[in-house]
Amino acid sequence: MKARPAAPRRRRSFAAGAAAVLGLSLLPWAGVAAVTPSAAQPGPVPVQLLALNDLHGNLDPVDGPAGSVSRITESGDVVRSQAGGVAGLATLLKDAREGQQNTLTVGAGDLIGGSPLLSANFHDEPTIDALEELGLDVASVGNHEFDEGPDELLRIAHGGCHPADGCAVPDEPYDGADFPYLAANVTRKGSAEPLLPPYWIKTLPGGERIGFIGLITRHAPDVISAARIRDVEFHDEVETVERYSRELTEMGVAAQTVLIHEGGAHGDSVPYNEDCDDGGPGAKLGQPIRTLAESFPPDVDVIVSGHSHEPYVCTVPDPAGDPRVVTQAASFGRTYTDLRFALDPGTGDVLRGTVEAANHPVLTATPQDPAMAKLIGTWRERSAELEKKPVGYITDDLPGRGSTAPERPLGGVIADGQVEATRGNGAEIAMIQPGGIRADLTYTSSGDEGDGVVTYAEAFRVSPFETGLVTMTLTGDQLVEVLRQGFSGANEDRARFMQPSAALSYAVDLRLSGGARLDASSVRVAGQPVVADREYRVTVNEFLAEGGNGFTEFKDGTDRRGGDMTDTAALVSYLQSASSPQSPLAPPSPARIEVRE
Template identity: 45%
Template sequence: MPTPTQPRHRGRRRTHTFLATAAGLATVAALAAALPAQAHNDQGDQDGHGRQGRYQDVQLLSFNDLHGNLEPPSGSSGRVNELQSDGTTKTVDAGGVEYLATHLRQARAGHPYSITAAGGDMVGASPLISGLFHDEPTIEALNGLDLDVTSVGNHEFDEGAKELARLQNGGCHPTDGCYDKKKKFTGADFPYLAANVLNDKTDKPILKPYWVWKKKDVKIGFIGVTLENTPGIVSAEGVKGLKFKDEVETINKYAKELQRQGVQSIVALVHEGGFPASSNYNYDCDSSGAGAGISGPIVDIAKNVTPAVDALVTGHTHNAYVCTINDPAGKPRMVTSAASFGRLYTDTTLTYDRVTGDIARTAVKSANRVVTRTVPKAADMTQLISKWNALAAPIGNRAIGYISGDVANTGTESPMGDLIADAQLAYGRELDPKTSLALMNPGGVRAGLTYAASGAEGDGVVTYAEGFTVQPFANTVNLQDLTGTQLIQVLKEQVSGANAAAPKILQPSAGLTYTLDLTKSGADRVVTDSIRLNGAAIDPAATYRVASNSFLAGGGDGFTTLGQGTNPLVGADDLTALADYLTANSSAGSPIAPPAADRITIVR
């Protein structure tokens, strides 16, 4: 058995497969009645008399939405909330692959039947150390973590299907070449599963739809899907030539195929998620009954996925939960998510019945566990991070601006979102002085800016690496003309249509103000008479020059009207716009202040 800080070195393209690790400290009791006292056997294949036991415990470790966060995330992105026994909440620092590796290796100790799986978005929207190198560092780290299998997520398509295939199979980047001159990038040791992502010409999955883990006579199948609406949240270029099918129909189809092959134990890796009633990672999701503590898309998926599937490892919403949701037969089934950024992993016990070949669902138990930073760092991960940081340092350490305090990425309207919108407005006016306003999608703001130094740069200094963490997508800043009527419709689309159930509030540039009345419903939540631009009411017949990133300009995130603008002009990338704005408007002696985030008046 390796020491906790050393990898297992299972080798490439392993025949054994190990179940997904999901993070979080929330302990969940057995779903129903316990098995007979002799049922559990976690140490091997035989009982105390040398005979093979009927039941075998299989450890499933899982996590999701790592997003290339190899180093410990900063600020609120690197913390989790923990409910205490007295009802108070404690904040715990968490995350970083040096610590995640140690936690996973310690968790596996004494569990010969162990699988590590993930729920997608391992890459994409990554910090500079990974994103600058097209996420090759993250794939190397996941290999070192002994990840066995993962579903694709929407961010696996940020650079298109060909780049995803390169991350799977290896090879140097077609434009940038090989970053490590001593060796060629070899790709992922684990399979990416994309059961519901089809080539629109062949109608076949672009990657494996499922994968089977085997150890001796125990076998468990994994089906991987991403959310059907991936084209609505990824650039058109990223999903070009692809079709995304319904999650439930796809899982049910391949569950039948696995059963025909004699695989009765099945886990679905689903890059779609839910919203628990509490932000505490150890919240008891089932305290009011199975499924009562969670809402969102994953609930309908879980309720309709065939009972042949024994557990769902999920993601996408960056929330932490361990819940049971009844399957179509009315039988409780475990549904888990480990927040994001490697702050948690989920430890699930699946009890395999050798007689039926299925999971004894009444014995499934699961808990989210915190990736604390109080354990020793894994030496191999430290070495990996040091290697890639050395390559990134000449670019990442460059100062691009100065701030007088934290620029937070929290709230309906965030200071960070407003700052980005102001930067895009300024850049737009450099391209065309007639530019009237800028709008920024909240999902494109990946982090805030922290005043305290994260390295040697000093307090208040904003480095290129920090800016990259905020805006890692390499979208361009685009200009287009909208009528006043269209502009009003864009604002209403924040809370109606595709965004009615889960509003996406655009971050406005300075000068654009309005009231958002949350006591109303649908599009009426945007109070039309309150919309002002530099104090003047919007003229429905006038033309307004609007700056936004290329994703929004293409109608992304449900803003179809933004895809109908005229007189388009494509500018440079959005990070350049932010960096230039900070450089032009701040200095060591005169740092820029965080915006007040008071452009939207919210009525609750």
């Protein structure tokens, strides 16, 4: 199977050269003089774009299913391989640039945030260093760029030491990212000015220009802790792109690309080389990116997306009916996208008939780039003692992020740890959303600690947010409604099976739709049917407690107590108390969620 759609594709690329960050005329970064494209060009100008998204600070490969990619072979079989690792990615990007006249490397958000200890221990400065070494030219923000709030994002973009933890390297103030972060549709409340530049213009050696508009899904507040973004607003994507596309056009920038942190779901474990247009243009491209891609103005030539973590290369018709390519690479650096196209030397616009694109895997066997390996090794030395500390022992794999089953063994372990950590607040049960599980715990060691040993770094990678836990009171009716919201409202199209602690169980009928999928009569606490007006003490992370991921019923919980334990600390504490070398922890039996099909 090929990853190319039936319609022609493009490829974006930019060579080193002068770059200008441009915004609204009233903004402080505006005012860079426009450059008139060169009139003398021997023929179409080739351009290459290398794209990545949702790296989440994973400088090393991710273990287990979450770190694998699928490929369709010529015989039609699907083969899975382990992938990832920024040192290998650096090697492949250098190879991809060989022989190309104009190459640019771009990102579509969530490059940092939700990161493993190696990066998170230093507030993701190691990942910014690595992205600079990769040659990243420009990136849009994603929801995880806001994990520590807008002020920390501005520090990451512009430099300065962390206000609480100081300089990651003593006496060496962090100097900020050497690439622009774009946030066209993010403003402070009450302001019309974007938090970061709305677009960036690349001028090629021949004078041709390409504009990049960077933005994030307007639904970002649904997946960011509300406490972190109280003074920030996220605006409509289509209106935003129309505004800045028009501004670029008025400046004479005909070639335009959108970098957007929003994607589409079209199945679990999608092969990176699947033909997205098999059955028609964009036949397998999911929502909401499909509607956005069909709605952005025709002057936009290419759309690079992120957020849903699924690799695809698709075409959709723009409002003028012309085919337009939409791409996304897999998360965690497992694949990258290579797009190529040509510019008309007269108009500077993209020749859409020349566009081609494909996703390529970053297999773990890829030779490591020496400079990148050295950079990562330097950061690793600074946190090696903490990373290698044993915190638990397991008898078998505990699938989490890489699991496609409704009940994930690692989800149960995390929830059990959270309820144990908050018994002092009266907790009876705990729940965690699937997206809060960032990796798998594997029995086979990838280091020198030995099989079955869980290190602090491995536990942190599973639960990296260090988000506070909140214990609240819910009535039985509210508890049922929380579980129902996993299949209705914001989760109508993509069910979220809340992962319960041992005392909570429920049943779901997948033959039904919406909230009806939850069998309310099946909900039990400590083996007893839930009682509508009885009060239960429930622990969740702060993100859920504020209504995140569409679980708005949590916002009505009463008698809230928290602040003395984080999700990360709860997992580490549970692994330490519930396991030992002589008595390792076994996967919980799959009896908490019953699925009827």
